[in-house]
Amino acid sequence: MLKITIIAGARPNFMKIAPIIKAIEKAKTENKDIDFRLVHTGQHYDKKMSGSFFEQLGIPEPDANLEAGGGSQAEQTANIMVRFEKELMENPADVVLVVGDVTSTMACSITAKKLNVQVVHVEAGIRSGDLSMPEEINRMVTDAITDQFFTTSELANENLRKAGILEDRIHFVGNTMIDTLLSNMDNLIDPKIKVDGKPLENQDYFVLTLHRPANVDEEGKLQEMMQAIMDGTGDHPIIFPVHPRTAKILTGLGISHKHLHYVEPLSYLEFNYIVKNSKAVITDSGGITEETTVMGVPCLTLRDNTERPETITLGTNELVGTKPENLKPYLEKVLSGTWKKGGEIPLWDGKTADRIVQDLLKIYSN
The missing domain is CATH 3.40.50.2000 (Glycogen Phosphorylase B;)
Structure with a gap:
């Protein structure tokens, strides 16, 4: 045995x-x-x-x-x-x-x-x-x-x-992360997030996640990055799943905008539901870049390096970097519908x- x-x-x-x-x-x-x-x-x-x-x-x-x-x-x-x-x-x-x-x-x-x-x-x-x-x-x-x-x-x-x-x-x-994702694609749960009292419209909103120290530990840099995100996404809602305590800190720093919506952390099935139906994801997570690639969703990674380069060479991910000024051309590609399509990754x-x-x-x- x-x-x-x-x-x-x-x-x-x-x-x-x-x-x-x-x-x-x-x-x-x-x-x-x-x-x-x-x-x-x-x-x-x-x-x-x-x-x-x-x-x-x-x-x-x-x-x-x-x-x-x-x-x-x-x-x-x-x-x-x-x-x-x-x-x-x-x-x-x-x-x-x-x-x-x-x-x-x-x-x-x-x-x-x-x-x-x-x-x-x-x-x-x-x-x-x-x-x-x-x-x-x-x-x-x-x-x-x-x-x-x-x-x-x-x-x-x-x-x-x-x-x-x-x-x-x-x-x-x-x-194996993709095994889990593919086996749950029919079980994703709509978290019923509302913006201005209305349900989210498919492919009309951005999903944002941030947690790496390079992006969130310096208040000034965080404010600049958030401003660049809000400036570059136009009138589209930005859904930011974040712990209420962190949301309070962000709000305390004056990081608020009519299109920026803090929501509580979501379950796996809820989070992937909003990712699947989003216009694009802006993130500094590694795992999310794999999931967006399989779901064919544009992904903008706010990091200077990645341990998952196949999501860039074969998938829908791009490495934007950690400088706020880098974001604009990438967001313009998303909004103009000219983002790369990506393809299948072996196995x-x-x-x-x-x-x-x-x-x-x-x-x-x-």
């Missing part, structure tokens, strides 16, 4: 592991010798991660919650490692499977390796080249000690080859998790 401990620490992780869990459960019905234990590190507390969240994505309630959230990066890493070591010693596994690039990914990988347990990294090999991002450190450390690498793109494969990883440990399987087909489970059974069948 192949025993896999699956790690999730933050909301995006659960979207990445949901299809893997379904694929394992499917393999079990086919009498394959495989089972899993789901461990939530508790890295992020998210009130929207209720039973309904797990139910919507078809994820069972975690077998364990380490409740290791809070504190500085170092404190959080240490808490996760201490608690996960105890968990893994009490519930031994053949493989620890980690996804993405959050603190939990790195911390649980280190803990597993020190207990001589195999580590599998899903979404391995992606790099931004920006060491000021905590996520980049997490990626590099995790991939330095991973045993088997499951990748989303040929570029990720190349990054791993350059790091000296042998070909037989690299498995190009696709993107982003909704079958990634099946490939992962098949490969795991082959690798660890001895």
